[in-house]
Amino acid sequence: MEISDDDILLWLKTPGQQEKGFRALVSKYSERLYWHIRKMVIEHEDANDVLQNTFLKTFRGIEKYKGNAALYTWLYRIATNESLTFLEKLKRRKTVNIDDAANTLDRQLKSEAYYEGDHIQRTLQLAIATLPDKQKMVFNMRYFDNMKYEDISQILQTSVGALKASYHHAKNKIEEYVRHRSGL
Amino acid sequence: MKANLENDEMPYFHDKVKGNPGFSVPEGYFETLPDILVDKLKGELEIGKKQSKSRKSIRSLWHATSKLKWAAAVTLLLMGSAYFLQKDAIQPTSEAMASEEEILQYFIEDAGTLSDEELAMLPLDEDAIDMEIPEEELEDWIENLEDTDLEQLLN
Known part of the structure; x- marks a missing residue:
């Protein structure tokens, strides 16, 4: 039986039960958050770092959680911020041109030990790499995680209309990329 | 909702791709x-405790130093006042006055009972005093200094 968020929160805020609460939090949400982060940062080692930071920051800031949004929404928001911050830092270090993003990712995927995608999956990843980070985030959440726009709206603090527009642009760019590259 | 989903579909990618970007993780990750994560958190809490203790000790040390100052x-003020008040009453001869060396000798001999x-x-x-205390030693000292030690020092 899955442990409820209320129990987890109670444990996290009760001295002597915090470790139990933290374990329960990690066990319940690590997989979902990991895939959310991984699709953004691509490499496993980076995703692992960002995920760990997400949980540690969640623990440190648990008193700030007021219950206005569901716990997973709050966690997703922290994970999203952490991922975007990580990508920003990476860009500052490597100064990757958006036109080179697909080529860079191609090399990255070839050397990544934990990537098993076939030709089509790889092509889609290369197309996604050409999108701006926030558009990439919206596309991943909608296309891969099949999340409702309303939920994405709560996580990214953006209106449903703006998200729909963002997804529509992302989809067009991806289709354009695939048509151009693969001659489909 | 159905209309939205249909609108969101991408004809170029089959069902396998949807929901599966092709990534994997190490076994047992x-x-x-x-x-x-619990180990990391415990380590962090330990460091936090130590830092908080050091900060507390430094604060106590600062307070102690302020009180001593x-x-x-x-x-000094009392001694100065006493000196000027007694200056006119007693005028010791130069023979009666102890030299600085004599005073120093007195203190050195009786240093154990001062x-x-x-x-x-x-x-x-x-x-004669080496003011250069290695920073590491100072940190160790501050870390190991209990607040009660300082209280005892002040009393």
Whole structure:
């Protein structure tokens, strides 16, 4: 039986039960958050770092959680911020041109030990790499995680209309990329 | 909602791609993650405790130093006043006055029995005191210093 968020929160805020609460939090949400982060940062080692930071920051800031949004929404928001911050830092270090993003990712995927995608999956990843980070985030959440726009709206603090527009642009760019590259 | 989903579909990619970007993780990754994170958190809490203790000790040390400074200032003021009040009453001859060396000798011989106040009055020979305390030693000292130690020092 899955442990409820209320129990987890109670444990996290009760001295002597915090470790139990933290374990329960990690066990319940690590997989979902990991895939959310991984699709953004691509490499496993980076995703692992960002995920760990997400949980540690969640623990440190648990008193700030007021219950206005569901716990997973709050966690997703922290994970999203952490991922975007990580990508920003990476860009500052490597100064990757958006036109080179697909080529860079191609090399990255070839050397990544934990990537098993076939030709089509790889092509889609290369197309996604050409999108701006926030558009990439919206596309991943909608296309891969099949999340409702309303939920994405709560996580990214953006209106449903703006998200729909963002997804529509992302989809067009991806289709354009695939048509151009693969001659489909 | 159905219309939205249909609109969101991408004809170029089959069902396998949807929901599966092709990434994988090392075996047992999710099972070991809670232990790894709990260890990290414990380490962080330990560091936090130590830092908080150091900060507390430094604060206490600062307060102690401030109190000592005030005490020294008041003592000097009282001594100065006493000197000027007695100056006119007693005029010792130069023979009766002990030389600085004699006073120093007295203090050195009786150093084991000196009170803190007497020690504080010793002429300060700056060359004789090594003020360079290695930072590491100082940190260790501050870390190991209990608040009760300082309280005892002050009483």
